[in-house]
Amino acid sequence: MNTLIFLRDAFAGRKLATAGFLWLCLIVVAAIIAPLVAPFDPLEIDPVGRLTEPGWPNLFGTDHFGRDTFSRAIYGARMTVIIGVGSVLVALFCGGLIGMISAYFTRLGHFLMRAVDVLMAFPALLMALVLITLLERSVVNTVLVIGIVYATTTARILFGMTLKLKGETFIDAAVCSGAGNSSILFRHILPNLLSPLLVQASFIFAFAQLQAAALDFLGLGLPPEVPSWGNMLSEERIYITRAPWLLIYPGMLIVVSVFSMNLVGDALRDSIDPRFKDDIAGV
Amino acid sequence: MLAYTVKRLFTLIPTLLAASILVFLFVHLIPGDPAAILLGDTATPEEIAQLSAEMGFDRPLWIQYFLWLGNVLQGDLGISIFFREPVLAVIGSGAETSILLASMTMFWIILIGLPIGVLSATKHGTWVDQITSSGAMLAASMPTFWLGLYLIMIFSVTLGWFPSSGFPSLSDDGGITNLRYLILPSLTLAAPNAALIVRLVRASMLDVAREDHVRTARAKGLHPARVTIKHVFRNALIAVAAAFGFTFAALISEAVVTETVFSLPGIGRLVVQSILRRDYPVIQGVILVIVVLYMIINLLVDLAYARLDPRVSLK
Numbered sequence: 001m002n003t004l005i006f007l008r009d010a011f012a013g014r015k016l017a018t019a020g021f022l023w024l025c026l027i028v029v030a031a032i033i034a035p036l037v038a039p040f041d042p043l044e045i046d047p048v049g050r051l052t053e054p055g056w057p058n059l060f061g062t063d064h065f066g067r068d069t070f071s072r073a074i075y076g077a078r079m080t081v082i083i084g085v086g087s088v089l090v091a092l093f094c095g096g097l098i099g100m101i102s103a104y105f106t107r108l109g110h111f112l113m114r115a116v117d118v119l120m121a122f123p124a125l126l127m128a129l130v131l132i133t134l135l136e137r138s139v140v141n142t143v144l145v146i147g148i149v150y151a152t153t154t155a156r157i158l159f160g161m162t163l164k165l166k167g168e169t170f171i172d173a174a175v176c177s178g179a180g181n182s183s184i185l186f187r188h189i190l191p192n193l194l195s196p197l198l199v200q201a202s203f204i205f206a207f208a209q210l211q212a213a214a215l216d217f218l219g220l221g222l223p224p225e226v227p228s229w230g231n232m233l234s235e236e237r238i239y240i241t242r243a244p245w246l247l248i249y250p251g252m253l254i255v256v257s258v259f260s261m262n263l264v265g266d267a268l269r270d271s272i273d274p275r276f277k278d279d280i281a282g283v
Numbered sequence: 284m285l286a287y288t289v290k291r292l293f294t295l296i297p298t299l300l301a302a303s304i305l306v307f308l309f310v311h312l313i314p315g316d317p318a319a320i321l322l323g324d325t326a327t328p329e330e331i332a333q334l335s336a337e338m339g340f341d342r343p344l345w346i347q348y349f350l351w352l353g354n355v356l357q358g359d360l361g362i363s364i365f366f367r368e369p370v371l372a373v374i375g376s377g378a379e380t381s382i383l384l385a386s387m388t389m390f391w392i393i394l395i396g397l398p399i400g401v402l403s404a405t406k407h408g409t410w411v412d413q414i415t416s417s418g419a420m421l422a423a424s425m426p427t428f429w430l431g432l433y434l435i436m437i438f439s440v441t442l443g444w445f446p447s448s449g450f451p452s453l454s455d456d457g458g459i460t461n462l463r464y465l466i467l468p469s470l471t472l473a474a475p476n477a478a479l480i481v482r483l484v485r486a487s488m489l490d491v492a493r494e495d496h497v498r499t500a501r502a503k504g505l506h507p508a509r510v511t512i513k514h515v516f517r518n519a520l521i522a523v524a525a526a527f528g529f530t531f532a533a534l535i536s537e538a539v540v541t542e543t544v545f546s547l548p549g550i551g552r553l554v555v556q557s558i559l560r561r562d563y564p565v566i567q568g569v570i571l572v573i574v575v576l577y578m579i580i581n582l583l584v585d586l587a588y589a590r591l592d593p594r595v596s597l598k
Contacts, residue, residue, distance in 0.1 A: 016417070114297075114298075114301075115301075117298055118298055118301040118302050118305065121298055121299075121302045121574055121577060121578050122302070122305075122570075122574055122577075123532075123533050123535075123536035123537070123573065123574075123577055124533075124536075125536050125537060125539055125540075126536040126539075126554070126570065126573055126574075129539070129554060129555070129558060130309065130566075130570060132558070133313075133558050133566060134309075134312050134313060206424070210424075210426055213426040213428075213429075214426065214427070214428065214539075214540050217426070217428045217540060217543070217544075218539070218540065218543060218555050219555075219559065220555070220558065220559075230426070233426070233428070233429060237428075237432055240432055240433075240435075240436050241436060241440060244436075247429070247432065247433075251426070251429040254425075254426055254429070255421070255424050255425050255426075255429075258424035258425075259420060259421055259424040262420050262423065262424055263420070266420075
């Protein structure tokens with residue numbers, strides 16, 4: 001319930017952020033009902049109808065295999081949601097757990113946070129590339145790699161926040177009333193971290209899209225046959241002068257979605273508990 | 284300050300060692316015989332056996348690590364499978380492009396990001412602020428390769444102002460004018476980073492503007508522009524200066540995508556090509572070099588930061 005009130009307050013009076021939020025809802029809906037709304041099969045090849053201009057019945061035109069760009073864009077929303085939600089879950093679960101445990105159990109935490117420091121010595125994209133080298137190209141691996149990269153920053157942030165909460169009087173009260181470690185961590189500390197976690201999630205979602213698109217472009221992300229916006233850009237880039245629509249639509253979809261997510265993140269951050277203001281950097 | 288420097292150096296060494304262990308383990312995490320992996324598909328069994336003996340692949344892992352570390356400290360990062368040259372020389376050949384690209388990108392970031400950030404902060408809450416802030420966020424939301432492709436299409440293909448790909452060395456024909464090859468790539472790479480600087484300058488200037496000493500300066504009747512420049516901007520610059528340093532360190536690896544779009548012979552493209560060619564010695568070497576550089580630059584930034592703001596070293 002508190003989270004709902006938090007959401008309502010965050011968007012009050014912010015038209016652009018609200019529009020961003022609605023856009024993201026639209027993406028999620030498109031992802032779910034993609035087979036119902038896509039006019040064509042996104043994988044169907046039509047050698048005769050190659051590189052046709054946007055019009056009817058191919059709203060966004062066709063690519064160099066004659067596949068319908070509009071249908072591919074709709075199915076691309078699926079990948080956007082899968083990559084975004086997947087990376088957020090991996091990052092928040094691994095990073096959150098490490099951060100919280102490190103702050104709570106000081107001795108173990110000292111060791112764990114040093115390990116996080118070492119991983120953070122690897123620049124984000126480089127670490128993603130290293131991990132990708134060891135794994136095969138697949139949707140799951142892309143999600144894992146991006147999630148792990150952002151787990152380190154999440155661990156750092158949650159570490160700081162848990163440390164602050166640990167010093168609060170209500171935790172002392174819980175200890176005095178005989179609450180166990182897991183009860184304190186998950187019933188007293190975690191609920192207080194939900195809104196900052198939500199902010200963190202929105203920024204990770206946005207960055208994950210850009211990282212995934214970059215990996216797709218380098219030929220190291222999703223398998224090439226998967227219709228994702230990044231793959232569409234990557235495959236059709238040589239047709240930029242002959243068929244510019246092939247790059248405009250997927251590109252705009254990425255920009256608008258990442259922009260929306262950043263707006264939502266900003267709105268959430270501005271309405272967050274002032275105690276955590278300094279912890280969330282948004283980068 | 285000295286105590287702080289020594290303390291920071293001592294925390295750097297274990298982190299460096301731990302990172303080097305990870306880089307060392309990289310080759311061992313790839314399934315297969317490490318000697319065969321390092322030599323590539325064309326290696327004969329004799330060559331594999333020889334390298335195995337040299338690197339001690341039959342001995343315990345920790346001995347292998349120290350043998351490898353010993354080689355690394357002497358500048359021996361192995362031989363590239365693809366180039367048949369020492370890895371260090373291969374990396375060195377990309378250094379000029381990467382360093383020039385990063386420097387030129389920093390130039391744009393400062394030239395574009397700083398004034399817009401100041402403008403956004405001084406016009407806080409007005410439409411100017413809204414446009415610059417949203418514009419910055421939009422720039423940070425763009426895939427860099429997409430921006431790069433459009434810059435190529437507009438400024439190289441249509442207008443013909445700048446070359447679209449490649450970079451001849453400054454020592455080749457053309458000399459300093461060869462820098463024109465780096466204008467579009469550096470602008471591409473600068474866009475998202477300048478956007479972050481805009482947001483950071485704005486945020487830290489607004490922070491400083493709320494402090495007591497700024498109120499005092501205003502109360503004693505100083506000209507508003509003087510307050511903004513001397514009291515707000517100069518103090519806000521401390522945090523921004525640190526961000527510049529971290530950005531520069533990150534640019535070397537962020538350039539991976541940009542260098543690929545513009546076919547620049549830099550370290551970033553070398554990483555991607557080596558991954559695609561399965562040239563593991565080069566991948567391992569580049570990772571090591573970038574991570575060490577990244578850590579050293581970050582250390583220098585931290586020390587500079589502590590010097591600019593003495594409160595940091597007292598914590």
